Amino acid sequence: MTGLRERQKADRNRRILEAASTLFGQMGYEAARIDTIAEVAEVSVGTLYNYFENKADLLLAIVSMEVEEVLAQGEVVVARPPETAIQAMSVLIRTYYDHSLVYLTKAMWRSAMAMTIQQPEAPFSRRYRELDAALAAQVCRLIATLQTRGDVRQGIGATALGEMAFNDLNALFTEFILDEDQPLAQLRARLDAHLSAFTTLIAT
Amino acid sequence: MTGLRERQKADRNRRILEAASTLFGQMGYEAARIDTIAEVAEVSVGTLYNYFENKADLLLAIVSMEVEEVLAQGEVVVARPPETAIQAMSVLIRTYYDHSLVYLTKAMWRSAMAMTIQQPEAPFSRRYRELDAALAAQVCRLIATLQTRGDVRQGIGATALGEMAFNDLNALFTEFILDEDQPLAQLRARLDAHLSAFTTLIAT
DNA sequence: CTGCAAAAATGAACTGCTTCAACTTTTTTC
DNA sequence: GAAAAAAGTTGAAGCAGTTCATTTTTGCAG
Helix, strand or coil, X not given: CCCHHHHHHHHHHHHHHHHHHHHHHHHCCCCCCHXXXXXXXXXXXXXXXXXXXXXXXXXXXXXXXXXXXXXXXXXXXXXXXXXCHHHHHHXXXXXXXXXXXXXXXXXXXXXXXXXXXXXXXXXXXXXHHHHHHHHHHHHHHHXXXXXXXXXXXXXXXXXXXXXXXXXXXXXXXXXXXXXXXXXXXXXXXHHHHHHHHHHHHHEC | CCCHHHHHHHHHHHHHHHXXXXXXXXXXXXXXXXXXXXXXXXXXXXXXXXXXXXHHHHHHHHHHHHHHHHHHHHHHHHHCCCCCHHHHHHHHHHHHHHHCCCCXXXXXXXXXXXXXXXXXXXXXXXXXXXXXXXXXXXXXXXXXXXXXXXXXXXXXXXXXHHHHHHHHHHHHHHHHXXXXXXXXXXXXXXXXXXXXXXXXXXXX
């Protein structure tokens, strides 16, 4: 693990990710040229392509790091869920939403989403879907907890409910990302409206 | 409307769509070259780009025609919905699902979806989202009918329920499209599982 | 330390979508 | 019906992402 080759490899990987992250943020995903990223990372274009399958793959590596952070934050909420069912759901999903534009722009999200759809077999597309599934599972676990606590009616699996909720909240997020004019506040408002309807359905 | 220029324009448009449709179907979206499409349509590449913004836009024009057909078929179901709530929903959504691979391949769907996300402002992306909204509205209308008929509980707006259901069914469809190995039968099975949970939630 | 094999880096060439300045056709004007 | 204007067509050049044969570097055995 401490061989020269290993260390150089890890370092190049880091430099590429750092360069890409900076440039995507500064000038947007589309405008950032592979040549420029390679130059800033101090590797050749060919080497960059030894480390990442293509440009979108590089972006998805960055997106994945972002989602991993959100997952960790969500874990805190699930561990100690707020009082009411609607509050608990609202706090968890806001954790997701509020974090979404810290490191990434809407354009970056759009490109990342587009790639996972277009090339579902690429390694980082798989990783992205895994993380997405992990987020959905987190929502399911929250609902299961609420069910145990007696805030959500029995008779329907927490997984079924959680996946339904997640799919809905994901759709809201996608619409938010697609509309450059929609502010985060509006996304939050729409979230609350949907959660209100949903919790009415599932409340005891 | 009968000026020479108008007629030539309509004819070129038709020829391009026909050529693209044939080639996408025959050899797949990625493998079909713009040059080839232009050649088959008997126009120059430049002309093709006068009629369509880009390759994906051309694909979306074809996808739109497909969705329009599905919308018309769905209208028949909504006009005379089957006996039970779960049957009604199942029949409507199966109308959507079953029709989806008649003219389009999974790869074509993936490319179309990816483009609407990546370039939301392109004219046919807007059109695609409009059609998507029309499908969602159709589901909402079905639920409203079921509500009037007394099969679905009052107190929650049919639109809220319909949109939630649609987002869920859309997510199922997206997973189907992303997985080249998943057969239509499995999508139908998953649909029934989700609808079962959903109708339990919303039934009177 | 030297030579050899394996691994990795390199960047010029390639690919296929897209653009645009020059050209052609159609319509309008007088 | 000729001339001017408007609309539309054309294909070669441009562009940016990607590939791959060549070169360089690293690890290892003798």
